[in-house]
Amino acid sequence: xxxYQRPLVATIVERxxxxxxxxxxxxxxxxxxxxxxVRQALRAISHGWRMVAVEPGGTDVSSxxxxxxxxxxxxxxxxxxxxxxxxxxxxxxxxxxxxxxANSSPSGYVLVLDEIQELPNWSVAVKGLWDAxxxxxxxxxxxxxGSAPLQVQAGLNESLLGRFEPVVSPHWSYTEMAExxxxxxxxxxxxxxYPGATRYLATHEEWHRYVRSGLxxxxxxxxxxxxxxxxxxxxxxxxxxxxxxxxxxILSYNKMVGQLQDAGNTTTLAGYLHLLxxxxxxxxxxxxxxxxxxxxxxxxxxxxxxxxxxxxxxGYSFEEARADRTFWGRLVESAVGAHLVNTMPSSGDIKYxxxxxxxxxxxxxxxxxxGPHLVGIEVKSGAARDALxxxxxxxRRFGARTLVVGDADIPLDAFLSLPASxxxxxx
Numbered sequence: 001x002x003x004y005q006r007p008l009v010a011t012i013v014e015r016x017x018x019x020x021x022x023x024x025x026x027x028x029x030x031x032x033x034x035x036x037x038v039r040q041a042l043r044a045i046s047h048g049w050r051m052v053a054v055e056p057g058g059t060d061v062s063s064x065x066x067x068x069x070x071x072x073x074x075x076x077x078x079x080x081x082x083x084x085x086x087x088x089x090x091x092x093x094x095x096x097x098x099x100x101x102a103n104s105s106p107s108g109y110v111l112v113l114d115e116i117q118e119l120p121n122w123s124v125a126v127k128g129l130w131d132a133x134x135x136x137x138x139x140x141x142x143x144x145x146g147s148a149p150l151q152v153q154a155g156l157n158e159s160l161l162g163r164f165e166p167v168v169s170p171h172w173s174y175t176e177m178a179e180x181x182x183x184x185x186x187x188x189x190x191x192x193x194y195p196g197a198t199r200y201l202a203t204h205e206e207w208h209r210y211v212r213s214g215l216x217x218x219x220x221x222x223x224x225x226x227x228x229x230x231x232x233x234x235x236x237x238x239x240x241x242x243x244x245x246x247x248x249x250i251l252s253y254n255k256m257v258g259q260l261q262d263a264g265n266t267t268t269l270a271g272y273l274h275l276l277x278x279x280x281x282x283x284x285x286x287x288x289x290x291x292x293x294x295x296x297x298x299x300x301x302x303x304x305x306x307x308x309x310x311x312x313x314x315g316y317s318f319e320e321a322r323a324d325r326t327f328w329g330r331l332v333e334s335a336v337g338a339h340l341v342n343t344m345p346s347s348g349d350i351k352y353x354x355x356x357x358x359x360x361x362x363x364x365x366x367x368x369x370x371g372p373h374l375v376g377i378e379v380k381s382g383a384a385r386d387a388l389x390x391x392x393x394x395x396r397r398f399g400a401r402t403l404v405v406g407d408a409d410i411p412l413d414a415f416l417s418l419p420a421s422x423x424x425x426x427x
Contacts, residue, residue: 004180005040006033008169012041016110016141020165023130026145028169029280030219031196034145035114037169048105050098051112054086054119086118088125095129102140110141117146130163170342171280171306174416185413189335190318192308204317211312223279235260236272243273243282243302244313248330248337250354252299273300280305283341288351288367301352303337310334332381332412333365336405340366343419353394362390368424374400375423380407
């Protein structure tokens with residue numbers, strides 16, 4: 001059976017073949033397959049290459065080294081474990097060796113630096129070496145990637161601003177999980193898009209343990225707490241637990257304070273929620289309002305960015321989740337929300353809408369907005385389609401296009417098979 005390739009691989013190949021004049025930065029949530037995608041891309045091009053894991057004791061492999069292909073350790077060639085200290089001098093030596101290869105290679109040469117966040121002040125070092133190459137005309141292409149999104153993005157936005165080309169590796173979509181692992185719709189809704197977790201599906205406890213200890217804890221401890229100035233790390237962890245448990249629901253910061261012990265002020269919670277969103281765990285969708293200035297202080301609608309997180313926190317097994325119609329309905333809605341956030345281009349926004357000025361409050365689950373384009377989306381997980389006063393009022397007030405996901409209007413699997421941009425462009 002041919003090895004599955006995400007569309008991400010074709011994007012990386014296209015960037016490398018175009019000989020871009022910027023550093024290619026591949027970043028995204030932990031366990032989204034960044035390293036493996038780059039390995040696949042290197043096999044698809046004619047360039048020579050060297051791929052180095054910056055973490056101490058990591059692999060150092062190049063297209064020049066003889067040996068068999070090892071899909072777990074290398075891209076082709078013989079992987080070498082090196083014990084050299086990863087510091088600025090080490091990077092200069094590796095870079096200089098690759099410069100010689102690039103200057104003598106008619107097909108081009110690529111240096112890949114994996115786990116780049118492990119190198120102290122990496123962005124300053126890369127900037128200096130990259131600028132020197134531009135000044136001398138060296139054709140070396142450079143790819144950086146790492147599993148700490150906050151630190152990688154901070155380095156790109158500070159020292160390498162204007163010098164890098166971002167390639168985002170999002171959570172795996174329903175289509176990708178179906179094609180690569182044979183996931184059905186219900187399996188994707190419950191387990192989400194974590195490819196590494198698929199090997200543990202036979203035993204719920206093993207899957208639960210992997211998601212918590214292999215994904216969530218490293219995300220919070222290594223990617224947030226150790227990389228930013230977190231005054232209350234215990235609060236950050238509890239916020240994730242509460243947020244994942246309440247995914248699909250509107251929860252004010254004041255109510256969050258009531259759910260958390262020693263929560264501090266709401267400004268701290270809003271900042272922590274933003275950090276959890278940046279590392280691909282949990283986000284808070286803002287309220288759609290007619291005057292944009294009013295949205296900053298709005299009550300957020302919580303949404304996990306991968307439904308496997310919500311399932312893990314719930315403690316439910318797959319069968320138990322399917323049997324609880326209320327929980328399953330929120331899980332389906334969270335799957336739609338996660339899909340929209342993960343696939344919406346940077347020029348668009350995902351919000352929700354609620355109006356409580358009348359006798360009873362009316363809501364719209366999701367609002368997509370890009371420029372003048374506006375779409376209201378309601379999610380229905382049951383077979384019967386009830387009246388939708390929120391969607392009707394939203395359409396009347398804003399003149400927007402409206403969609404119902406999960407029934408004959410748009411089946412859930414069809415909706416999850418297309419990116420958010422497809423729905424917003426039709427508005």
